[in-house]
Amino acid sequence: xxSYNTKDxxxxxxxxxxxxxxxTLFPVMxxxxxxxxxxxxxxxxxxxxxxxxxxKNITIMHGMLGFVISLLxxxxxxxAYDRWWEGRKLWGSLVNNSRNLAIKLSIILQDEADRKYFxxxxxxxxxxxxKHLKNEEVSKELFDDLQxxxxxNHKPNQVAKMLFHKINDLYNSKKITGDQLIILNLEIQxxxxxCGACERIKNTPIPYSYSVFIKKFIFFYxxxxxxxxxxxxxxxxxxxxxxxxxxxxxxxxxxxxxxDPFGNDENDLPTKKISENIKxxxxxxx
Numbered sequence: 409x410x411s412y413n414t415k416d417x418x419x420x421x422x423x424x425x426x427x428x429x430x431x432t433l434f435p436v437m438x439x440x441x442x443x444x445x446x447x448x449x450x451x452x453x454x455x456x457x458x459x460x461x462x463x464k465n466i467t468i469m470h471g472m473l474g475f476v477i478s479l480l481x482x483x484x485x486x487x488a489y490d491r492w493w494e495g496r497k498l499w500g501s502l503v504n505n506s507r508n509l510a511i512k513l514s515i516i517l518q519d520e521a522d523r524k525y526f527x528x529x530x531x532x533x534x535x536x537x538x539k540h541l542k543n544e545e546v547s548k549e550l551f552d553d554l555q556x557x558x559x560x561n562h563k564p565n566q567v568a569k570m571l572f573h574k575i576n577d578l579y580n581s582k583k584i585t586g587d588q589l590i591i592l593n594l595e596i597q598x599x600x601x602x603c604g605a606c607e608r609i610k611n612t613p614i615p616y617s618y619s620v621f622i623k624k625f626i627f628f629y630x631x632x633x634x635x636x637x638x639x640x641x642x643x644x645x646x647x648x649x650x651x652x653x654x655x656x657x658x659x660x661x662x663x664x665x666x667x668d669p670f671g672n673d674e675n676d677l678p679t680k681k682i683s684e685n686i687k688x689x690x691x692x693x694x
Contacts, residue, residue, distance in 0.1 A: 429658035436657070437650050440630065444649040447634035452642060467636040473629055480622055481659045484614075488663035491609050492677070495669035498609075499682050502537070502602050506530055506686050509595040510693040516588055517578075525574060527694040531687035533567045533599055538679040540564050541606055541670035564603045571596050610670050619664075626656045 513526050539546055546563055560566050575596065579589045613619075630653045638645045662675075669677045 429661045430654070432661060433654060433657055437654060440653050441646045441650045443631070444634040444638075445643060445646040448638035448641075448643050448645045451635065451638040467640075470629070470633060470636050477625055477629055477656065480625065481656065481663075484622060484663045485659055487614065488667040492666040492669040495606060495609055495677055498602050498605050499677060499679060501598070502534055503682060503686055503689075505595050505598045505602070506534065507689055507693065509592065510690045512588075512592060512595070514693050516584055516592075519583070522574075522578065522583070523694050526571075527691055529567065529571055529574070530694075531683065531690045533564060533571070534683035534686045536563045536567055537603055537606070538683045540603075541610055541679065542672065565600070568596060568600050568603075571599070606670065610668060614663075614667055622660060626653075626660060630656065 510526070510530060513523070517523050517526070536546055540563055572593070575584070575589060575592050578584045579586070584592070630649060633649045633652060634645050637648065641648055665671075665673045665675055670679060
């Protein structure tokens with residue numbers, strides 16, 4: 409995720425970064441500019457439709473459809489941001505629950521070997537969940553260190569199982585009481601709940617028909633703009649149409665990028681950094 413100063417306006421205006429939609433849309437914007445210029449020339453100079461009443465009425469259609477498309481894009485961006493923000497809240501919960509588990513264990517455990525085990529295994533859950541959500545392979549070093557089972561695809565479940573197995577061993581060996589077992593079990597259970605919620609966000613995209621409809625709507629809306637405004641704007645219709653396309657298409661691109669907050673895009677959640685912070689916190693507490 410990009411870190412920035414929210415109050416630095418002029419830097420935002422004149423800076424183009426990797427995630428900027430302008431770079432992505434630039435080739436299409438050039439093509440649409442040529443298209444709008446050609447339509448403007450044909451309509452004004454060749455077909456001479458400037459005084460035709462039915463052409464002027466096209467702008468009424470664009471006015472009505474512009475209101476509809478704005479509502480659709482507002483809903484689209486809000487839905488995508490809700491998914492992004494829910495993902496951030498889930499990883500915030502993972503940070504807090506990891507700290508709470510470490511704090512409780514730091515008081516309960518007296519054996520240094522047990523402390524060392526949890527100092528390694530608790531941060532590993534966040535690190536493996538980060539890779540799991542990005543569909544990345546667990547590094548061989550971490551794989552061997554945790555002694556994970558090779559043929560199991562769901563690595564976070566393996567780590568959660570190892571956590572609970574160790575807690576249960578501590579109870580059987582009388583190192584923790586039954587009440588302490590219940591308290592610690594709630595924290596470990598929350599790890600799996602967070603993992604499941606993150607998987608729900610990742611594996612449930614915006615419905616296909618809805619996403620396709622918005623793209624088609626934007627395309628046909630922009631493609632018909634030169635016909636309605638060429639006679640009033642002349643050749644200036646080209647930059648105007650390009651700008652309108654840039655605004656509408658950028659909103660759709662931004663929504664596409666943030667609706668899956670666990671990818672590798674510039675604006676996705678910094679899950680690797682969060683997992684590293686969890687590791688630092690756990691090492692300090694244990």
